[in-house]
Amino acid sequence: MLIGPFNFNYANSTPENPVLEINSYSWTKVANIISIDQPAGTGFSYAKYPKAYITNDTLSSMLCYQFLRKWLDDHPRFIKNPLYVGADSYGGLFVPLIVQQIYKGNEVGEEPHINIKGYVIGNPVTDTSAEYNFRIPSAHHLALLSDAVYKVNRNISVVL
Incomplete structure (x- = not known):
C-alpha cells in the first residue's frame, strides 16, 4: 500500500512470511483515510444478498454516498474534517458521481453535512x-x- 502506514519489505519477505516496515511517507501521518472497495464484490467488499452484486455506476455512487453519511453519523468527530474523494482508473467515471451526490445532499440539507473540498483522480477512465x-x-x-x-x-x- 503506497499511501498507508506500512510497506512490504520484499528483500526479507517470503510468500509464507511477508515482512512489513514503517512507511515514513505515509499519507496517514497527515490525513485520515477511508478505503472503500466498490461496487460490492470488488476488492475485499462483499454483500449479504446476491441482488446487491447487480449494480451500475449511478447506484454504486449513491450507495457510497449513503455509506459516507452513515459512517459520519457513527464517527461524528470527523464531520468537520475536509473530505477529498479519490480514486484511479475506472474511478474517473464514478468519483464525479459520488461528489455530485454529496453536493446535492448538502444543498437539500441532508444530515450530516459532508465537508467536501474536492476530488482527485489518477490515470482516469473518462x-x-x-x-x-x-x-x-x-x-x-x-x-x-x-x-x-x-x-x-x-x-x-x-x-x-
Whole structure:
C-alpha cells in the first residue's frame, strides 16, 4: 500500500512470511483515510444478498454516498474534517458521481453535512468509447504494433 502506514519489505519477505516496515511517507501521518472497495464484490467488499452484486455506476455512487453519511453519523468527530474523494482508473467515471451526490445532499440539507473540498483522480477512465478507439494508435506509437499491422487495423472503431 503506497499511501498507508506500512510497506512490504520484499528483500526479507517470503510468500509464507511477508515482512512489513514503517512507511515514513505515509499519507496517514497527515490525513485520515477511508478505503472503500466498490461496487460490492470488488476488492475485499462483499454483500449479504446476491441482488446487491447487480449494480451500475449511478447506484454504486449513491450507495457510497449513503455509506459516507452513515459512517459520519457513527464517527461524528470527523464531520468537520475536509473530505477529498479519490480514486484511479475506472474511478474517473464514478468519483464525479459520488461528489455530485454529496453536493446535492448538502444543498437539500441532508444530515450530516459532508465537508467536501474536492476530488482527485489518477490515470482516469473518462470516456470508454474514445479510449477503446485510441488503443490501436497508442499501441502503434509505442511500437507494439508493426506499421503493416497498424495500416490494416487503423480504421477499426468500437461503438459501445
